[in-house]
Amino acid sequence: MLPTLLHEKQKAADRVMQHASGDKRFKILEAHMKKHQFKHDALIEVLHKAQELFGYLDDDLLLFVAYKLKLPASRVYGVATFYHFFTLKPQGKHTCVVCLGTACYVKGSAKVLEAVEAKAKIKAGETTPDNELSLLTARCIGACGIAPAVVYDGTVTPRQTPETALEHLKGWISHGH
Numbered sequence: 723m724l725p726t727l728l729h730e731k732q733k734a735a736d737r738v739m740q741h742a743s744g745d746k747r748f749k750i751l752e753a754h755m756k757k758h759q760f761k762h763d764a765l766i767e768v769l770h771k772a773q774e775l776f777g778y779l780d781d782d783l784l785l786f787v788a789y790k791l792k793l794p795a796s797r798v799y800g801v802a803t804f805y806h807f808f809t810l811k812p813q814g815k816h817t818c819v820v821c822l823g824t825a826c827y828v829k830g831s832a833k834v835l836e837a838v839e840a841k842a843k844i845k846a847g848e849t850t851p852d853n854e855l856s857l858l859t860a861r862c863i864g865a866c867g868i869a870p871a872v873v874y875d876g877t878v879t880p881r882q883t884p885e886t887a888l889e890h891l892k893g894w895i896s897h898g899h
């Protein structure tokens with residue numbers, strides 16, 4: 723392999739590991755892979771878990787899975803793009819992922835989601851026509867102790883209400899919406 727390519731690969735791995743170190747969801751995902759003894763044939767199962775945790779599969783997440791399962795990134799991308807039940811990174815400039823896992827649901831996350839849907843005039847899984855905001859849901863992001871939790875551009879934020887969520891999204895939802 724060309725030295726520059728190797729360098730790029732190492733840079734990507736460093737970035738992913740740095741990203742992963744501060745986010746508990748990566749630890750939960752790693753524990754899940756461990757449960758499957760990091761077996762290659764657990765890839766689909768692992769990607770399901772990743773999607774439950776993150777709401778969608780972005781590049782860093784796919785690289786993390788590839789790295790931990792010791793699989794070529796191309797294989798992991800291939801599987802993630804082949805199956806329709808996987809959601810790749812949405813087009814929105816910003817992302818808002820509302821957790822609908824049991825703990826968050828019990829504490830009112832459905833109301834938070836409803837408020838965001840009404841304000842942004844989109845449904846979960848959609849992106850606003852101006853591409854500013856993509857709205858997604860997750861099933862337990864590993865932050866049950868601070869339920870209901872919402873992830874704004876990758877930052878897990880505790881105890882959200884419809885009001886705090888709308889406040890957070892203020893600059894991301896245009897007036898035309």
Ligand code: FES
Nearest residue numbers: 821823826865866
């Ligand atoms: S249910 Fe939302 S963080 Fe666990």
